Amino acid sequence: MLACCGAAALLGLEAHPVAVEVDLAPGLPGFQLVGLSDASGRDARERVRSALRNSGFRLPQSRVVVSLAPADLPKQGAGFDLAIALALLVASGQLDPARLQAHWAFGELSLDGSLRPVQGVLAVVLAAQQAAASGLILPQANASEAPVLDALPLYPASSLSAVVAALQGRASWSSRPQLHPCQPPFVGVDLQQVLGQSQGRRAAELAAAGGHHLLLVGPPGCGKTMLASALLGLLPPLDNEQALMVSHIHTMVGLRSAGAPLLHQPPFRAPHHSSTAAALVGGGLGPRPGELTLAHHGLLFLDELAEFRRPVLDQLRQPLESGEVLIARAKQALRFPSQTLLVGATNPCPCGWWGDPRQGCCCGQHRRQQYWNRISGPLLDRFDLQVSLRSDACASPSSSPPEATAVVARRVHRARQRMRQRNPSGRCNGRLTAAQLNGCVQLSPQAEGWWRDERLAHLLSGRRRHRLLAVAQTLADLAASPVVEPQHLAEALLFRSLERSVARDGGLDPGLAGRPGVAAD
Structure with missing residues (x-):
């Protein structure tokens, strides 16, 4: 039979x-x-x-x-x-x-x-x-x-x-348990612990609210790693659908036992700079997800970004744009999700002190140019927020006490609610395509004239204009503004000053760190 x-x-x-x-x-x-x-x-x-x-x-x-x-x-x-x-x-x-x-x-x-x-x-x-x-x-x-x-x-x-x-009908099936969240108390860095660096905290809030990739540049000990750890606490908890997918991914690679409680806290992954392309993006024998997929719906922190090999970093470009990793083999093609928030941190030069007012840099312009050449222009362009941090900003904190993570997280939550109401797909501003963004962003008359200025059009490429508009919309959402105002566009543009300095000077401009909207005060 x-x-x-x-x-x-x-x-x-x-x-x-x-x-x-x-x-x-x-x-x-x-x-x-x-x-x-x-x-x-x-x-x-x-x-x-x-x-x-x-x-x-x-x-x-x-x-x-x-x-x-x-x-x-x-x-x-x-x-x-x-x-x-x-x-x-x-x-x-x-x-x-x-x-x-x-x-x-x-x-x-x-x-x-x-x-x-x-x-x-x-x-x-x-x-x-x-x-x-x-x-x-x-x-x-x-x-x-x-x-x-x-x-x-x-x-x-x-x-x-x-x-x-x-x-056979002789007994009933076992009852199905409810979804059990596994969300331990957040034990990361609170934003209150980050002294000074007000612009770094501002960038972390923007990144969490709009899903914008963030690049932190500064000398050793200025708080880059602390800001990245604090950013995780600003991300909202995963809903049931997201928790199922994240738990599934972590189970398939052996990071979670089958049948264990679901993971409702966004994942945080921080691979070493010696990681291979297969470890970072995915692949290998019997293709497995990489760190980019393990950070799905969470945060991928690449510390010492310029120490990663350039071919490895360049493989991030397409997945960051599409939100998935495609691994093609002779007999099969596998897709891994990769909707992650990328946070990169790097020194401004090999010795780490270029532009620092307290300690001089021992690197020449040629060495600085070689150092920054490890990060390709297209990858640098993926970072909507580029912030230069100063070491003396930690020693000279602002007069007003810094806000706690819980306070900023509530503001991030309200901003994301506005995004969901405006955008039927429920995506953050940083995930929207140019067509989707143009269909939902409303500029004030003053901002419209500023946006159509020929000098701005000459300064920015099509991709950069799209990313600039997304950051400006997130700034408006955080301010509970129904339209994008000129000050939102101006602040968003200041967050792109770093890549222009690198392209011009081969490293971080010493004067860049003191400009409003770019450095900590």
């Missing part, structure tokens, strides 16, 4: 349908499994045998052939155990075929028949819905990380015998 049950194979972060077929034929008793690698097939065969026997089911005394189709699809892991066992029960007459019709099953079996949590449940749920499956049977421990979909019933269970009893 032939029986079939649906399952899924994981490739990257996506799942692909797999048909688990079982055939019982006359002949010497045996158990042959085709479609899996030798090691995975041998392990699955022994687990299924022991689980069936210890759950009280009869092992067929005939030749058993199990096929996982399509054969050319790479398949690995223990998620096929449950589907193999159920199809085997149907083929041996111990389970009515009608009970399993069009159902998918995904889970690992223990030797005693209990179901163990597996990786990739979110991807399997979405694949089952797309394939119009009647339902998905999964381990009870994975139920909390599976999204609620009206078109796909989910059937969590704790063991193989519980699955069969529920399919």
Whole structure:
């Protein structure tokens, strides 16, 4: 007798349908499994045998052939155990075929028949819905990380015998737990701990509100790393949909146990400057997500940005623009999400003291030019906010006490609410395309004249005008202004002064750090 049950194979972060077929034929008793690698097939065969026997089911005394189709699809892991066992029960007459019709099953079996949590449940749920499956049977421990979909019933269970009893109507399915957020108290740097650097704190608020990439330039010890850590506390918590995706990504790379509580705090990733392109963007043997994807819906902090190899940094350009990483191989192409907030920090020169009023720079212009050449112009152009920090700003804090993270985070939250009301897609200003931005930004009459000034058009390229307008709109949202005013455009333009200084002088202009709107005061 032939029986079939649906399952899924994981490739990257996506799942692909797999048909688990079982055939019982006359002949010497045996158990042959085709479609899996030798090691995975041998392990699955022994687990299924022991689980069936210890759950009280009869092992067929005939030749058993199990096929996982399509054969050319790479398949690995223990998620096929449950589907193999159920199809085997149907083929041996111990389970009515009608009970399993069009159902998918995904889970690992223990030797005693209990179901163990597996990786990739979110991807399997979405694949089952797309394939119009009647339902998905999964381990009870994975139920909390599976999204609620009206078109796909989910059937969590704790063991193989519980699955069969529920399919036969002798018992009910396990109850599905609610989503449990895993949001420990924020223990990062509070903005109040950042002394001085008022413009750096302003840039952090703008970056968090509008999703604008931020570049911090300054001498050692001026607070670049502290500002990046404090920025994480300004990002809003992840909603359930975002938490599911972030938890799924971290589970697939082994940073989170399958079945663990969902992650509702935005991820923070800070790779070392010696990281390879595969580690930063993704790839390798059996392509895996890189740091850019691990920071999805969170913050990617690249400290010592100019110390990264230029070919590695240049691979960030396309993913930062599109919000996803495309890894092409000879037989497959994988897509990894990468909607992350990039924060870069670097010294102004190799010795770190160019432009500092307290300590002189020992680098010549040629060395500074070589140092900044490690960051290509197109990548530098991706940073909407470019801020120069001064070391003496920490020793001379402003007269007014700095705002706490909680106060600024509330302002960021209100600004994001205005963005969602204005933009149906719900994207931040920094994520909008030029067409989307032009359709929702309103300039005041004074700002309209300033924006159409020929001198400004000559100064900025099309991309830079688009990014400048996005930052100006975020400034207006933070100020609760219904329109963009000239002062918003002027402040947004000052945040792009650094790249012009680098292009002109081959390093940070010593006078740049004292200009209003660019340096700390």
